[in-house]
Amino acid sequence: MTATESLAQDAAPAVKPQLAEPLNYRMKRRILGPALTTDQLEHERLGIPTAVAVFSSDCISSSAYATEEILLVLIKSVGLFAFSLLVPISIAILVVLFFLIMSYRETIKEYPTAGGAYMVTRDNFGLLPAQVAGVSLLTDYILTVSVSVAAGSAALVSLVPRLGPYTVPLSVAFIALIAAGNLKGVKESGVAFAIPTYFFIGIGLLVIGLGLWKMSNGSLHYLYPGVQHGVWPKGVEHGIGLKNALFYGAGLYGILHAFASGGAAVTGVEAISNGVTAFRKPEWKNARKALMIMGVTLGTLFLGLSILATRVHPVPFKEGTPTVISQIGQSVFGGRNLLYGALQIGTFLILVLAANTSFADFPRLASFHAGDNFMPKQLTKRGHRLVFSNGILALAVASSILVVATGAKVDTLIPLYAIGVFTSFTLSQCGMAKHHLTRKEKGWQFGIVVNGIGAFLSFVVLLVIAVTKFVHGAWVIMLLVPILVALLVRLNRQYESEAVELEHEARAAAAAPVLRRHVVLVTVDHLDNSAARAIQYARTLAPDDLRAIHAAVDADVSKRLATDWTRLGLSRLPLEIVECADRRVERTIAEAVFREVQAGETEVTVLVPQRQYRRAWHALLHDNTSKRITEALATIEHANVTIVPYHLGTKRPRTVPTPDDASLSERIH
C-alpha cells in the first residue's frame, strides 16, 4: 500500500458512513485507484528530472522528425543540394529556439503562477487576444498528440514493417493508453514517462557521438551509395556552400518552406512556462533550469542529426517509413543491429510520450479558458485523481479524430502544425515586452530586448509558415482558429448573461414575500408500498391543499384505485383522477400542476414516489415514469418536485393483511 492509498483510506471512515457507493464509482475506483483528496494537490509536484521528462518530451521528440520534414521539402525543391542546406536551416531554427528560450526565461520569472501564453496575453492585452493565443495553442496541442503518435507509430513500423497496415489503430490505441495514464494522475505518469525520455536522449546522444567520431575518421558513408553517387555532380564530396546551392536554383521559397516545416522542432518550448506551478518550490527557478536543460538537449540532438544527415544522405520516403532518423541510425550503427533496434524503440517511445506533454498542458490551458467563462465549465473540474479529467478526454477524442482523418500520416499533419504555436509565441512575447514596458521592474531593459527579439522572430516565423504552408494545409488552422475564437466569445456571452441573470437582485429575491398558497400533489399509480411511503411523507407536510393525483391510463386500474382510496379513510387526502387519453402520464401531471401555478399565487410541490432498485438491471425491467414526470415538471415555474424513494429488496412483504389492506393484499396473493 502506498502512502497516498493509506491516506485516502484513513480519511474514508469519517466521510462515508455505511452509505453504499454506486456501481460506476466502484468501477472507477477499481480502474483509477482511490480518489485523491484535494489537499494532496500540493504533493503532486515534480522535481526537475521528472519535470523535464513530463514537459519536454514534446520538444525533444521533435528532433526525431524535424530533420526529416526539412529534407522532405528541400529534396522536392532543390534535389540533392538539400543536404548542403540542411545544416544552415537547422542552425536558423536553433537561433529561433535560442531566443524563444531566452524569452521564456523572462516569462517564467514574471509569471510563475503558470498560464504561459494565455495568462501573459490576458494580462497585457485583455481577454480577446488571450482567446486567440489560447485557442491557437490548444489546436496545436491536439496536433502535437496526433503528430507525435503518428510519428511514433511510423518509428515502430520502421522497425517492424509487418505492422504497416495497422498504423491508424495503433496510433489511436496509443492515444487511449496515454489518456488513461494521465487520468490516473500526474505523478505516476511522470515517473513512467521519465525512463523513455532519458532513454531516447541517451541513445540519441550515442548516435550523434558515434556518428561524429565516424565522420571525423571518414568511416561514415552514404546509406545508398549506388543510387546517389551517380547523380551527384563533381566536387560534391567537398560540400556545396549555401551560395552555390542558391545559384543552382534552390528557390528562396523552397528554403523558407523547409524552414517552416522544420519550425515544428521548436513547438513544445512553451510547455514549461504553462506548467510552472507543477514544479517543486522555488517553482520559477526550477522551471528555468528545466527549460535550459530542455533547450540544450533539443539543440544538440537536432543539430547533431542534421549534421549526420549531410553525410549519410537518408531519403525521406513517401510512405513515411523507414524514417530518416532510423536510416541515420542504420548507417551509424552499421546495419539493423541491436543498437539500431534500441534507437527505434527509443524514438517510438518518446514520440508516443511526447503526446503526454500535451496531455499535461491542454487540460490546464482549457481550464484557464473555462475559468474565464470562455469554455464549458466542466473543463475546470478536477476529477477523481485531481487531474482535469474532462480536458484529458476532450484532447484524446479530438486527436484521435485527427489521426483517423489523416490516416496517421505525419507529413499530412505537419503543415497544420506549428502555426498555432507561433501565433501564441508572438502574442505572448509581445505581451511580455509590454509587461516590461509598463512594469519597469529591475533589469527591464534586458527583458524588453530579449522579448522584443523573441516576438519579432516568432512573428517572422509565423509569416513564413503561414505563407509557405498555406496551400499545404495551414489554411485549415487559419480558418479554424478565428471560428473557434468566435465560438468561445459566443459561449462567454452566454455565460455572462446567465451570471447576470442569476446574480441580479438575488438578495432581495431571497427576502421577498412568499407565494400565498402551497399545494402538495402526490402522484399515485396504484396503492402500493411506494405510494404509501409518499402518502406518509405527505401527511407530515402542512400545505393549504393536499391531494393525490392519478393519471387514468387504464380504466380498471383507476377504478380499483378509487375503491382502495375510499377504504383508506384519510381525511385530508382527496384523490383526483385525471383523464389521460394519450397515455402520456407526465404530460397529464404537468398540465394539472400548471393549472395550479397559472394564477401566479401558488407554489406546488409534487411528491413523486420512486422505486429504488438494488441492482442496475432491475431498473431496466420498468419504465421510468417517475423520472419522466420529474423532467416534465422541471419546465414549470413554481413546480417543485420531491422524490420519495422506496427501496426494493430491503423489507419482506407483510404476510398478515390488516382490514385496510384487504384489497391490496388480495392483489398480492
Place this chain on the structure above:
Amino acid sequence: MSIFARAKAATGVWPDSTAPIGEPTFGCVEIADAPMRELVRVTGKIRAIRMQPQAGVPTLHARIDDGTGELTVVFLGRRQIPGIEVGRVVVAEGVVSEARIGRQMLNPVYRLL
C-alpha cells in the same frame, strides 16, 4: 357524433325540461360563454374527478370540458356517483359561480349521456 349533437339528442328526453335554454345548441350553452348567476345548461366530457375519502366533507368534483372551456361541477354530500367517471359525457343544469381555479357549478341537475 359531436358533443353538442349528443346533447341535442339528449335534451329531447330531458326529464324536467320545459323549454330549451339558449340557442342554437338546443338547451346547452358553450362553457366559455356561460353567464354567471343564471340558470344554464352545459355539456361536456369529464376530464378529471376529485373524490373526498371517508372522514372528510363528502364532495365530488368533476371537471367537464366541452371544447370551448372548462367548468368544475361540484356534488355536495356525495362521495361517489356511479357514472360520474373520467371520460363520460354529461349534461348539467345549474348556476355558474367563481371558484379558486376557474368556475364551478354547485349541485347541478345532471344527466349522463
